[in-house]
Amino acid sequence: MKNIVVICFTILAIVSCKKSSKENGITDEVLKDTIVEQIVQVPNKKTNKELKEELHAKGFETFDYVDEKTKDTILMQQYFMAFLKSGPIRSQNEEDAEILQKEHLAHLGKMYELGYADISGPFGDKGNIRGVTIYNVPTLKMADSLANADPMVKAGRLVVEIHPWWAAKGFSLR
Structure with missing residues (x-):
């Protein structure tokens, strides 16, 4: 900013x-x-060691991965992937479902703004798994608590299934 x-x-x-x-x-x-x-200003880039120490101080789990081709050391961080699945209570009328959807999107936006979630989105089919959120938090307990605070989950319209997930720190989607 x-x-x-x-x-x-x-x-x-x-x-x-x-x-x-x-x-x-x-x-x-x-x-x-x-x-x-x-x-065009180059931001101050932390070394892998500095980043790793900072993450460990905050309670995150990490490990180093050495790319065999480039011999680069890549810092891997544990995230938590929350699958949002169809819940047992989907009988809300259209107006209530629309209100829940707005509250759901506001919740996900807040998670992103606070730095707790890095990416969220719905799936493009009509399957049981409705969407996914990747939480950037140090523990499964914290990811579970944040995911279950979603108004859609509280209302029973969605349920959450969370799995630990590893990704290279600092890499972006292409």
Whole structure:
């Protein structure tokens, strides 16, 4: 958020100074280069050791995996995958189901904003497993508690099945 604010102010400053800059012999090309240099900032990257120590201090389980091809050490972290399955109480009327759905989405959004969940989404079929959430928390107990706090789960419309899941720390979806 801080970077976005800095970028906005930088662009506003450059745009407001553009006329006087041209009068001083500064070209559009120089301005573009300046903007690109200020926007493209490399964040301070922690070493695997620092990241591992930080995660262990918070109670997370990790292990090192050495890629045989590249010989790179990849830090693996335990997450918890919660499968949201059709629950036994699905007799809510359409209005109540719609309210529950809004509360469910708000709950998942809150989990993401608080850093407890990294990704959530529904499955694209009409099967028993309705969706998944990957919790980024140190314990199964915590993931279970957060998943069961979902209004859809509390209402019995969904039930939760949670499994420990390992993924490379810092890798993103493609």
